[in-house]
Amino acid sequence: EDVIIRGVTSSADEVKMVVEGVPDVPGMAARIFGDLAKRNVKIDMIIQAMKREAVNDIAFCVAREDAEAAREVLESTARDIGAQGVHVEDNVAKVSVIGAGISQDVSVTAAVFSALAEAGINIDMISTSGIRISCIISRDRVEDAVRALHRRFCE
Amino acid sequence: EDVIIRGVTSSADEVKMVVEGVPDVPGMAARIFGDLAKRNVKIDMIIQAMKREAVNDIAFCVAREDAEAAREVLESTARDIGAQGVHVEDNVAKVSVIGAGISQDVSVTAAVFSALAEAGINIDMISTSGIRISCIISRDRVEDAVRALHRRFCE
Numbered sequence: 340e341d342v343i344i345r346g347v348t349s350s351a352d353e354v355k356m357v358v359e360g361v362p363d364v365p366g367m368a369a370r371i372f373g374d375l376a377k378r379n380v381k382i383d384m385i386i387q388a389m390k391r392e393a394v395n396d397i398a399f400c401v402a403r404e405d406a407e408a409a410r411e412v413l414e415s416t417a418r419d420i421g422a423q424g425v426h427v428e429d430n431v432a433k434v435s436v437i438g439a440g441i442s443q444d445v446s447v448t449a450a451v452f453s454a455l456a457e458a459g460i461n462i463d464m465i466s467t468s469g470i471r472i473s474c475i476i477s478r479d480r481v482e483d484a485v486r487a488l489h490r491r492f493c494e
Numbered sequence: 495e496d497v498i499i500r501g502v503t504s505s506a507d508e509v510k511m512v513v514e515g516v517p518d519v520p521g522m523a524a525r526i527f528g529d530l531a532k533r534n535v536k537i538d539m540i541i542q543a544m545k546r547e548a549v550n551d552i553a554f555c556v557a558r559e560d561a562e563a564a565r566e567v568l569e570s571t572a573r574d575i576g577a578q579g580v581h582v583e584d585n586v587a588k589v590s591v592i593g594a595g596i597s598q599d600v601s602v603t604a605a606v607f608s609a610l611a612e613a614g615i616n617i618d619m620i621s622t623s624g625i626r627i628s629c630i631i632s633r634d635r636v637e638d639a640v641r642a643l644h645r646r647f648c649e
């Protein structure tokens with residue numbers, strides 16, 4: 340059936356955080372997010388892809404006002420669990436295209452990525468699920484990205 | 495506000511595919527999913543985390559009946575775009591916990607991961623967004639995972 344696009348959203352208030360080289364054994368993700376929960380850090384868009392040589396990167400976004408507290412927690416947790424380090428990137432933005440069933444429709448998914456590609460925008464992280472396709476891009480391209488996605492899907 | 499857990503779902507019909515070492519330049523994701531769209535491959539849960547030395551892994555799940563067609567497409571596309579290779583894993587399952595606002599609640603997120611950790615289940619991939627937290631785990635642990643998550647959230 341046809342996917343009905345509900346809209347395009349963006350948020351430039353995100354800071355990207357990555358715990359690099361997390362040992363790929365049970366309990367590590369629980370420990371990282373358990374420690375963040377103790378400091379009441381608001382998180383969004385957790386991404387863990389494929390492991391490489393028995394370690395894995397766990398990436399996610401935090402609200403800018405929580406970034407400092409999150410960095411402190413993560414640096415101490417990363418040491419405790421033997422991860423390789425913590426990487427923080429502040430100049431990112433998230434753009435999402437929303438629509439029921441969108442993430443299972445491969446031609447709509449390809450169209451989202453090609454709208455960004457034609458605008459010369461590099462995709463830094465990707466997360467899709469159910470009703471949304473989200474991309475992390477460089478913050479200075481967020482207006483161009485929203486315009487490109489609007490033109491492709493909402494006009 | 496409190497997150498209301500709507501339920502726990504699982505699917506063992508997934509095959510995990512990863513295009514490894516994709517050059518981190520605009521247009522690569524558009525090319526990969528454009529080629530899959532030509533073969534009408536049904537996809538789910540696309541994940542791209544942090545790049546390492548100018549390349550990135552793009553992971554996703556396909557329905558088992560599409561896995562062979564998807565592998566053929568990806569091996570040819572990976573060669574064309576100069577990616578390092580294609581990795582296919584058949585013995586995986588997806589478990590998800592569903593609830594409005596769940597992915598922004600860090601203590602619920604930590605509880606999902608710790609329920610799996612206490613059952614000794616390793617988390618292979620993670621994707622969270624809006625109403626769901628999804629984990630890819632080994633297929634032979636899917637009953638244990640669903641039982642552990644039900645016990646933690648639905649009883």
Ligand SMILES: C[C@@H](O)[C@H](N)C(=O)O
Binds near residue numbers: 365367369
């Ligand atoms: C890397 C991390 O996710 C680990 N596999 C865990 O289960 O916690």
Ligand SMILES: C[C@@H](O)[C@H](N)C(=O)O
Binds near residue numbers: 460461520542550
């Ligand atoms: C790796 C891939 O996502 C690339 N950065 C792109 O924009 O297509």
